Amino acid sequence: MTIAWQDEQKRLTPDDVQSASFPLSRLGRRGYDEEHVRAFLREVERELVTLLNEKVSLWNEVERLRRRILSGMKPGKDGGVLFGREDAHVHAVRILSNAQLTADRYVADAQAYSHRLTEEARSRRDEILTEAQRHADMVLAEAQSRAREAALATLNAPSVAPQMEADRSALKAELAYLRTFGEVYRTHLRAYTEGMLRSIAEWERSEAGAIEQASADAEAGGSFSLGHP
């Protein structure tokens, strides 16, 4: 077999394929049908020609694109289909900058929300304390006045032995005062405390509800954003 591409320096060309010749096998030995071999070689030659043509046209395309990049293609010109390395970097910087601004906004929103929440909690707490103080003052005043009345009633009750009875009835009056005062104060305090406990229970319930709602919202929000990359 004589084909030039056996020479290490050279690559196989269509010509090599065309001019390839094979010595006939000696009589009595088996060999390929010559016509089949020729037909196959013609096909190989055609394929090689096609490949080489494609290679040249690709090379030309690469050259053309390279020249476009080197000539400083600005984005927008030529429809901005192709970016140089510089442009790609600037685009990456823009994308990251936008992502950062979004993150900044989320943090700022969360902070503003937490600010509003603590502010409201603080003023609500002040209101509750003021209200409790007012209520306590009222209860105290009422207990005092009711106790005074009870004491006066005891004092004005008819007396038997003037001096001793006077002392006794003064003591009784004081006792009545203290007892009534204590009773009224306890009753009010109990009512108030029970009221407070009720509102705490209600608060707990509504908070639990709000947290459930918020976590449901958060999950819904998560899948939503996945659907819209």
Added chain:
Amino acid sequence: MPRLRKANGVDARRLKDSFANIAMHGDEVPLFFYSDLFIRHPEVRDLFPVSMKAQRDHLVAALAKVISQVDRADELAVFLKGLGRDHRKFGVIAEHYDSVRDSLVETIAHFSGDAWTPELATDWTDAYSLIADIMLTAAKKDESTSPAFWQGTVLSCERKAFDIAVLQVRPEPRLDFTPGQSVAIESPARPRLWRYYSMANAPREDGTLEFHVRLIDGGAVSMALTHLQSAGSTLRLGPPVGVLTLDSTSGSDILMIGGSTGLAPLKAMIEQIATLPQPRKVHLFFFARTMDSLYDVRSLEKLAAEHDWLTVLAVATADPKFEGQTGSVADVVARSGSWTGREVYIAGPTEMVRETSERLISAGTPREQIHVEDFGWSEP
């Protein structure tokens, strides 16, 4: 400083013009800078907080200051040395300086457009090298005497009022400071966010530190410190900073005015005065909005009972139930006597500090006798 004189070799005029030219683009400039830096060096992103808004403002402010003083090398050097030392606690190392230079030059080139020239590139690169050199040298020098940050273990976190917590923290290794100074604190719950807090004690034998933290509405770090701490949790502490310290050259009597947790540095100084052989007379005003925000009154009363040189007056400025004096801090102080001749120390909310010192100055106290905190440019 031979290297600094070389800074004058950089064309200051040209740098200033160049900076003014790109500063027009506002927030776009630092935004581009950080994105460029993070794309080239993704590992650097971890040194910054999630939100970069405050960070960008700091960068622009620091750049503007450096550029405006580029021809006044000595003033600038003081600032840059502080900045270099300050950056250690953020985990900044020498390599980062080169990364920052590349992104900075890239950013300036990007926004300069056609005005970008090779000369300008050289100006910026040279100026940056000088700046980085001063910062790095200061940081290196600092390495031999102090760690980049201290690990703090929270020993206790006690809620003193609705919105105030007192933390006892043990730093590792020992952290030496002057009473009145502060450290920047970072909570692992809010990574890369540092806030200054004053030590509320004079150095103790066991080295522990006391911090008074007020919950700021919407405040990320104060929330983490007042509500998310328990004994055993850890914090990071920066090096001690601050100029609100006792002027030991003066023998005058002292007026201290503390608003809310502004009490902390004053309390530290009172503890320091108590150790002096001849304590100076101290008159302390402690202000808060409501009575229950006067969170430390009991320990102050105890101090006042122990030391005859100390007078404490606690005032709730806006509490109808409060039976003492009410009104603005400046008003109450002004009404309470003549304070000329006193050394004055004021700490608390910025507006209160400003208003009160203005009032004292107009009432005759010389400005240099009024001591307030100033962290300068080292805002964490």
